[in-house]
Structure formats: structure tokens, C-alpha cells
Amino acid sequence: MFDFLEGYNVLEAFWTTVQLTVLSAVGSLIWGTLLAGMRVSPVPLMRGFGTAYVNIVRNIPLTVIIVFTSLGLADIFGVTLGSRDFDVQGFRLAVLGLIAYTAAFVCEAIRSGINTVPLGQAEAARAIGLSFSQTLRLIILPQAFRSVIGPLANVLIALTKNTTVAAAIGVAEAALLMKEMIENEAQVLLIAAVFAFGFVVLTLPTGLFFGWLSKRLAVKR
Amino acid sequence: MSSVLYDTPGPRAKQRNVLFSVVFFALLAVLVWFVWKTMDDEGQLEWALWKPFTEEQAWTTYLLPGLSNTLKAAALAMVIALPLGAVFGIARLSDHRWVRGPAATVVEFFRAIPVLLLMLFANEFYDRWTNVTSEQRPFYAVVTGLVLYNASVLAEVVRAGILALPKGQSEAAKAIGLRKGQTMTSILLPQAVTVMLPAIVSQLVVIVKDTALGGVMLQFPELLSERATLAANYANVIPSFIVVAAIFIVVNFILTSFASWLEGRLRRSKRSTGAVLGAEDVEELNAAEVGGTYGTGAGGTI
Amino acid sequence: MKLRKVSAAAAAALVLSITATACGGGDGDNEGSGGGDKIKIGIKFDQPGLGLKEPDGSFSGFDVDVATYVAKELGYNADQIEWVETKSADRENALARGDVKFIAATYSITDERKQKVDFAGPYLLAHQDLLVKADSDITEATDLNGKNLCSVTGSTSAQNVKKDFAPKANLKQVGGYSECIAGLQSGAVDALTTDDSILAGFAAQEQYKGKFKLAGLKLSNENYGIGVKKGDTETVNKINAALEKMVQDKAWDKAVTDNFGPANYKNEPAPKIGNVVS
Numbered sequence: 001m002f003d004f005l006e007g008y009n010v011l012e013a014f015w016t017t018v019q020l021t022v023l024s025a026v027g028s029l030i031w032g033t034l035l036a037g038m039r040v041s042p043v044p045l046m047r048g049f050g051t052a053y054v055n056i057v058r059n060i061p062l063t064v065i066i067v068f069t070s071l072g073l074a075d076i077f078g079v080t081l082g083s084r085d086f087d088v089q090g091f092r093l094a095v096l097g098l099i100a101y102t103a104a105f106v107c108e109a110i111r112s113g114i115n116t117v118p119l120g121q122a123e124a125a126r127a128i129g130l131s132f133s134q135t136l137r138l139i140i141l142p143q144a145f146r147s148v149i150g151p152l153a154n155v156l157i158a159l160t161k162n163t164t165v166a167a168a169i170g171v172a173e174a175a176l177l178m179k180e181m182i183e184n185e186a187q188v189l190l191i192a193a194v195f196a197f198g199f200v201v202l203t204l205p206t207g208l209f210f211g212w213l214s215k216r217l218a219v220k221r
Numbered sequence: 222m223s224s225v226l227y228d229t230p231g232p233r234a235k236q237r238n239v240l241f242s243v244v245f246f247a248l249l250a251v252l253v254w255f256v257w258k259t260m261d262d263e264g265q266l267e268w269a270l271w272k273p274f275t276e277e278q279a280w281t282t283y284l285l286p287g288l289s290n291t292l293k294a295a296a297l298a299m300v301i302a303l304p305l306g307a308v309f310g311i312a313r314l315s316d317h318r319w320v321r322g323p324a325a326t327v328v329e330f331f332r333a334i335p336v337l338l339l340m341l342f343a344n345e346f347y348d349r350w351t352n353v354t355s356e357q358r359p360f361y362a363v364v365t366g367l368v369l370y371n372a373s374v375l376a377e378v379v380r381a382g383i384l385a386l387p388k389g390q391s392e393a394a395k396a397i398g399l400r401k402g403q404t405m406t407s408i409l410l411p412q413a414v415t416v417m418l419p420a421i422v423s424q425l426v427v428i429v430k431d432t433a434l435g436g437v438m439l440q441f442p443e444l445l446s447e448r449a450t451l452a453a454n455y456a457n458v459i460p461s462f463i464v465v466a467a468i469f470i471v472v473n474f475i476l477t478s479f480a481s482w483l484e485g486r487l488r489r490s491k492r493s494t495g496a497v498l499g500a501e502d503v504e505e506l507n508a509a510e511v512g513g514t515y516g517t518g519a520g521g522t523i
Numbered sequence: 524m525k526l527r528k529v530s531a532a533a534a535a536a537l538v539l540s541i542t543a544t545a546c547g548g549g550d551g552d553n554e555g556s557g558g559g560d561k562i563k564i565g566i567k568f569d570q571p572g573l574g575l576k577e578p579d580g581s582f583s584g585f586d587v588d589v590a591t592y593v594a595k596e597l598g599y600n601a602d603q604i605e606w607v608e609t610k611s612a613d614r615e616n617a618l619a620r621g622d623v624k625f626i627a628a629t630y631s632i633t634d635e636r637k638q639k640v641d642f643a644g645p646y647l648l649a650h651q652d653l654l655v656k657a658d659s660d661i662t663e664a665t666d667l668n669g670k671n672l673c674s675v676t677g678s679t680s681a682q683n684v685k686k687d688f689a690p691k692a693n694l695k696q697v698g699g700y701s702e703c704i705a706g707l708q709s710g711a712v713d714a715l716t717t718d719d720s721i722l723a724g725f726a727a728q729e730q731y732k733g734k735f736k737l738a739g740l741k742l743s744n745e746n747y748g749i750g751v752k753k754g755d756t757e758t759v760n761k762i763n764a765a766l767e768k769m770v771q772d773k774a775w776d777k778a779v780t781d782n783f784g785p786a787n788y789k790n791e792p793a794p795k796i797g798n799v800v801s
Binding site: 040042043044045046049055056058059060061062063064067068071072076077108114119122123126132135136140154157161164175188189192195196199200203204207 | 225226227228230234238241242245246249256259260263265329330332333334335336337338341342345377423426430431433445458459462465466469470472473474477
């Protein structure tokens with residue numbers, strides 16, 4: 001029944017999926033935090049930029065963003081990300097696109113996390129003379145992060161599934177292999193079922209682990 | 222809220238802010254100029270590539286039918302997914318294990334599978350077990366895939382919203398003799414929905430964007446796949462992507478604006494009927510969960 | 524009070540949507556094909572020269588012309604044809620489900636596909652080839668090593684190049700051929716590979732005339748067949764007869780000149796029915 005799997009390295013494809021996920025997750029966490037910082041910063045122009053960025057990026061389908069990194073950034077603007085090899089370049093561009101997109105959601109999650117920190121914390125920080133960036137880095141963000149682990153886990157799960165869009169620019173991850181297999185084997189449903197199972201295996205433990213983590217790290221108040 | 226994080230700027234801070242703004246603005250301006258110039262050098266700003274979008278046929282043959290399909294599928298999916306999500310969200314909070322367990326399984330399962338695959342399976346289901354016509358089937362499959370996934374996410378949103386309400390709400394309901402069902406439908410759910418509106422709206426935006434998955438493997442002629450046909454005719458790949466992205470931004474902007482107008486109305490009306498949660502309490506108490514659902518808002522595969 | 528209205532509205536929406544779904548399930552007549560005056564034919568919508576949806580809503584291309592001719596022989600006029608888009612990944616399923624009567628959409632006859640569908644034809648012998656800039660010096664497949672090559676994600680052509688012809692070619696994969704051509708034009712890639720028939724269709728487009736040329740390599744044999752539901756031998760025979768007639772009364776030649784002429788495409792002579800060149 002599963003002889004159509006022969007000759008295809010499904011595990012390797014899913015490994016690429018995992019790599020895409022991990023790199024994009026780290027990148028979007030950093031960029032998303034910076035964006036959140038901008039959105040609550042004292043400089044009006046930065047606040048404006050943060051708001052505009054989030055509202056524009058969140059409203060565009062991810063496919064469009066990923067395709068833009070390849071056709072726009074690479075082809076037109078010559079952003080090669082240090083590699084002329086399209087396999088490597090495509091992978092890096094996909095990570096870049098996923099970061100740009102996911103960061104908007106990370107930013108919103110963190111911003112609402114900032115809102116959970118009691119006012120007294122920020123007021124006390126200011127009272128002892130901390131600057132804005134010190135208040136944010138030392139007092140607010142550490143507490144905010146702990147309260148948004150659950151939401152961030154949801155973003156991570158969505159990101160895992162979103163990596164399938166990287167197939168649009170030829171990154172050899174799970175969805176691309178699925179497309180190739182369907183083209184060659186004419187076995188759509190079985191193939192799709194195998195890949196659906198693969199994603200359940202990837203995302204379910206993630207959800208459970210972070211659920212446990214968020215309970216453990218929750219700020220007791 | 223954000224103003225709590227920093228002091229009201231004094232003269233020196235004001236100066237510094239102006240300096241930051243100027244530097245930031247200069248950087249942005251350089252970036253915009255660079256983008257414009259490179260596009261120009263590469264010939265992407267040539268009028269021939271953009272001219273089709275000023276003609277009627279590009280819109281009547283490709284873009285408008287595509288947009289209409291996108292909107293129809295998204296609207297129907299929203300109308301079904303919202304109540305379904307509420308039902309599952311409540312079911313997960315049930316006192317009975319045999320209700321809670323299955324609801325949790327369903328929600329976790331459909332959240333874990335990429336929407337594209339859900340659509341693929343739905344398409345096959347409609348073909349084998351129903352007599353939906355082949356013209357209608359892609360539409361049904363797309364809507365079903367969107368509903369299954371987004372209802373699961375919305376279930377989590379609603380659950381978080383209900384959990385975030387102050388205990389006093391359900392206690393008071395019990396005290397005046399409401400049954401469990403009544404407490405849920407007339408006390409908890411309406412408040413939860415109002416509180417979670419921003420998160421729900423993010424999810425609606427995801428639904429609109431995810432219709433684009435219908436064009437990938439099923440033959441659903443939505444906006445993004447109509448773009449491919451358009452670009453094959455006019456040979457204007459980059460401009461067509463820019464135009465379609467702009468259409469999506471406008472549609473979703475209208476959606477979010479409508480939602481925030483609605484949110485304002487609901488908040489106001491609540492105050493007049495003896496409000497339960499002030500706006501500030503809401504932020505204090507629920508931001509974590511609200512945030513959670515902002516997070517889930519990222520759930521789209523595209 | 525307002526809140527109750529909200530929940531009432533939600534409940535109404537739920538009922539409405541359930542009934543809507545139920546109704547939708549009930550009123551279909553599941554006649555995917557055959558019955559009635561209409562015939563549904565699967566084609567591509569986004570390939571100039573083969574199957575293209577024109578801005579005025581009409582359809583053009585070699586596949587479209589062949590399908591129209593075949594439909595006429597089956598007893599359907601042009602205005603009785605309903606064109607359905609069948610993307611590569613969905614072709615076998617569309618036939619198995621009976622969504623379309625037959626498919627003429629750059630559909631190469633292969634052994635794997637023959638297990639799932641029946642083929643009439645072939646009606647065109649195409650070859651995997653390269654499209655390059657008019658002044659390019661790429662003449663052989665091995666020239667591609669170290670060069671930038673573009674193809675559509677997951678396609679057989681892309682897989683062929685990686686495996687056989689030029690393993691060291693730098694392969695860029697994108698979502699559609701239009702995207703590849705954009706890259707070819709901007710110089711981001713040096714060549715685009717897929718079936719020569721598809722390439723010829725793009726090269727013949729108004730906007731690209733004189734800018735690109737076909738390298739003229741025959742990297743593979745692609746026997747375009749007309750896909751029919753598995754087991755429907757009657758239709759296969761009818762279509763085969765129609766295709767033979769089309770070649771005989773020169774309508775086939777005319778379709779080739781009409782659609783590929785401007786690209787200077789050296790097509791193979793009309794293939795004999797049942798003669799699949801491997």
C-alpha cells in the first residue's frame with residue numbers, strides 16, 4: 001500500500017521543514033520583539049512605522065510575500081543573501097519571508113503580553129530612574145514573555161505549517177516533495193494523508209510542550 | 222497604556238525624539254528611493270506593464286471574478302466558523318468529560334493539519350459522499366477546509382475569552398438562579414466575544430487570506446490564481462503581484478476597520494446596560510489570553 | 524439586550540449556514556459530463572499557445588483548437604463547450620470523478636498515469652527544451668552546468684534536469700512559467716526549461732517577440748495525449764478517430780501554424796495514434 005513512498009526521501013524533506021521552522025522562529029522572535037518595542041516607544045515615527053508594518057504585512061497572503069522575496073528581492077534588487085546557488089538562496093529567502101510575516105504576529109502577541117504587566121511595575125521602574133529601554137528590557141519584557149508563551153506557541157505551530165508555502169519558490173521541504181510525488185505517482189489522497197500525518201507529528205508535541213511550559217513559567221500574581 | 226512605559230518627554234527628551242525621528246525618516250526615505258530607482262532600472266515601472274490595470278477587461282475577466290470568489294468563500298466560511306467555534310470553545314469547558322474530551326481532540330487535530338490538505342480531503346469527501354456538482358465542489362471544499370481549521374482556532378479564542386472573565390460573573394449568575402446553559406449564553410459568551418473581538422478579527426483576516434489556498438490544488442478560481450492567468454496574458458508578473466497584494470490589503474483593512482467600529486459600539490452599549498468590565502480591567506485581566514488569540518491569528522497557511 | 528441580539532444573530536447564522544450547506548448538498552445533479560447539451564473539457568488557462576484565457580474571456584491555444592475539433596466530432600458545437608481549468612496536480616482526479624469528459628492540457632502519456640486514466644492520441648510530440656535570450660550562447664544541455672536555470676516547482680522537467688542533463692545547473696524553481704520568463708528577461712536566470720511547445724507559446728507572445736529563442740534540444744519525449752476516464756474505451760476510440768481526421772483534413776497543421784507559427788517552432792509531424800515515443 002505504501003510502495004509509492006519508495007525512492008523518495010520524505011524524512012529529509014521534513015528535516016528541511018524543521019530547519020525552516022526553527023530558523024524562522026528565532027528570527028521572527030527577535031524582529032517581532034523589536035517591532036513590539038517600536039510600537040510602544042516614545043518616538044512617534046517609530047510607533048507609526050511599527051503599526052504600519054504590522055497592519056500591512058498581516059493583511060497580505062504569505063504566498064505573495066514569499067514569492068516577492070524570490071522575484072522581487074533576489075531578481076530585481078539583487079539580494080542574494082550570500083549565495084548564488086538557488087537551493088541555498090531560496091532557503092534563505094524563504095526564511096527571510098517567513099520572518100517578515102511571522103514577526104507581525106509575534107509583535108502583536110508580545111504587545112498584548114506587555115499589557116498584562118501591572119502598571120505598578122512600569123511605574124516603579126520609572127520611579128527608580130530607569131530609562132525607557134531599561135524599563136522595557138529589565139522589567140517589562142521578561143514578565144511579558146512569560147505570560148505569552150501560550151500565544152507564541154500558537155504562532156510557532158502556525159509557522160510550522162506556513163513553511164509549506166516555501167514550496168512556491170522551490171525550497172525542497174515537505175510540501176514540495178508532496179507536489180513532486182503527486183506529479184509522478186498520481187496518488188493524491190494517500191500521499192496527502194502521509195504528509196498530513198507528518199505535520200500532526202510535528203505540531204502536536206509542540207503544542208503540548210509549550211502548554212506545559214506556559215503553566216510552569218506563568219507569573220504568579 | 223504605552224505612555225506608562227516612559228515619562229512625559231521634557232525638553233531634552235523631546236529634542237532626542239526629534240533627532241530619532243529625523244534619522245529614522247531619512248533611512249526610510251533612502252529605502253523608498255532605492256526601491257523606486259531599482260524598479261525603474263529594471264523596467265518594472267514601464268507603463269506597458271501597468272496599463273492593463275487601467276483597462277476594463279483585466280478587471281472584468283480576471284480580477285473581479287477572482288475577488289468575488291475570494292469574498293464569497295471567506296464570507297461563508299466566517300458565518301459558519303464563528304458559531305461552530307463558539308460551540309467547540311464552550312464544549313471544551315464542559316463539566317462532562319465525555320463532552321470535553323472529544324471537543325478537545327477535534328480542535329487539536331484540525332489545528333495541526335495544513336489547511337491546504339484539509340481542503341484536499343474535503344474535496345474528495347464531497348465527491349464520494351454527496352452529490353454536489355463539479356462546478357460547486359471546489360467552493361464547498363475550500364469553505365469546509367477553512368471552517369474546520371478556523372473554527373478550531375476560534376474555539377480556542379472563545380475558550381480563552383471565557384476563562385479570562387472574572388469569576389464573579391458566573392457566581393453572580395448562579396446566585397440569581399440561572400442554569401449552566403443560561404449562564405453561558407446570556408452572561409459569559411457575549412462578554413467573551415466582545416472582549417476577544419480583536420483576536421476574532423485577526424482570525425477573520427486569516428480566513429480571507431487562506432482562500433488563496435483554494436487555487437493551489439483545487440480548481441477554485443480565487444483572486445491569487447486569477448492573477449496567474451492575468452500575468453500569462455499581459456506578461457506583467459511583478460505588477461500583477463503588487464496589485465493583488467494591494468487588493469488584499471484594502472479588503473482586510475475594510476474588514477478590520479469595520480470590526481473596530483463594531484467593537485467601539487459594543488463597548489459603549491455595554492456601559493449603558495451596567496457594564497461588567499471597564500476597558501482597563503479588560504486589558505489588565507485578559508491581555509494574556511487576548512494576546513494568545515492574536516497569536517493564533519497567525520494560523521493561516523498562507 | 525444588545526448582547527442577546529448578538530447571540531441570537533449568531534444562532535440564526537448557524538442555522539442559516541447549516542441549511543445552506545444542506546441545500547447545496549441536495550440540489551446538485553452530479554452529471555459531471557455527458558448528459559445534456561454541454562460538454563466539459565479540461566484545459567490549462569495560463570499557457571499561451573496551448574491553453575490561455577484571453578482578456579475578452581475567450582480561450583485560445585493548440586490544446587483548445589484540438590479539443591474544439593474533437594468535441595465537434597463527438598457532436599458538440601463550440602458554444603456547447605464548457606472549458607474547465609485542470610491544473611497539473613488535479614488532472615487524474617478530475618477525470619476519475621467525472622468533472623470533465625476529457626482533458627487536453629499538455630498531458631504527457633506516462634506509465635504511471637496510464638494506470639489511473641486512459642489516453643487517446645498522442646496528438647503532439649513535444650520535447651523538453653530550453654528557452655534562452657535571443658543572443659544567448661547556450662546550445663547544449665551540458666552548457667547549463669554552472670548556469671542559472673529556471674523551471675516550475677515540482678515539475679517533471681525540473682526533476683529531469685537535476686537528475687540527468689545538468690546536475691550542476693543552478694536550478695531556480697518558481698510557481699509558474701510567467702515568473703520564469705520574468706527572471707529570464709531581467710537576467711536573473713540564463714535559461715528556462717520545459718516542453719518546447721509551452722516555451723514556443725510564450726516566445727510567440729506579443730510582449731516577448733524577438734527577445735527569446737528555443738535552443739532546439741530534444742531532452743525528452745513528451746507525447747501529449749487526451750486523457751479520458753479509466754475504462755471509457757468508447758470515448759477513447761471516438762477521440763482517436765477524431766484526431767486522425769483532424770490530421771487528414773489538415774486542420775491539425777493549421778492549428779500548429781496558428782498557435783506556434785510566430786515562435787519559429789519546428790514541430791514534429793503529427794504523431795500516429797497509439798504510437799507513444801518513449
